[in-house]
Amino acid sequence: MQSSTIFFSGVGVPPPSLRVRSVLTPATDRGGSMSTSTGGPKWAQKTITLPPQRRGCHLITPMIVKEIGQDLSGFSCGLAHVFLQHTSASLTINENYDPDVQADTETFLNSIVPEGRSAPWRHTMEGPDDMPAHIKSSMFGCQLTIPITKGKLGMGTWQGIWLCEHRDAPTARRVVVTLNGI
Template identity: 55%
Template sequence: MWYQKHIIISAKPRGFHLITEQIISALPQIRSLDVGLLNLFITHTSASLAINENADPTVRSDMEAHFNVLAPENAPYYRHTYEGPDDMPAHIKSVLLGASQTIPISKGKLALGTWQGIYLCEHRDHASERTLIATLQGE
């Protein structure tokens, strides 16, 4: 079985946001799969997807703080600056974290670890809604 769906995530402030439940709610087809894969792909260059800690919110704020050190705003060597000081750092963060995640499906559930959740990593100060393409494969 193959299934694909576009999932719209409402605009979020800059930071790391848990979207696991939103993904599961948008894809009830997961429950019908004994074994499979979910691929999530974000169709943007200034946001990304990650899997990490789902319990302690300080992990998400620490991730934001650390990535702001890795890709600071207003670096004097940036040439791509016409969309604002957060734009080039957003592209760098997106490349570092990536545009997709693949998650196993086992017995009708995402086979995430106990403390794992799916993050939308929003790297812009004033982002719009984000589009994910979810592709399910399995039986």
């Protein structure tokens, strides 16, 4: 796993005084949010190269968090955007516990997208698994936006980020992560 280009900007500019309005937030939280917001809104962007994975669905939350965890901790509230720069793989959020869910999802995708001789595709020049891969990529999508809450990804208890590799030949995949918040 390689990574490159990250830049951070505490932008933001001098109002006469900090304007913070809190609703339904206990004092301790309010304190927390204020302490991190004093630097103004921040942006961070990082390109992560994920190692080649075999065809199928793979839990990549640990890889992503390893790369951005330290940056995340500087945000009390915000959004994390994860963007896959490819058209034959996909990103989705699903179960983080039982790997059978990943296997079954791959079974499903293969069952509804025809592949091989009986498939009706025109686009075959890159191999029999290529056009099915493009279709699966649009079905699940190549982008996720996840809330940031108190320095962490605000996913549910059982949610994880999956990289779904739809090609037979494992390839390194590039993901652009953009963080924005206070």
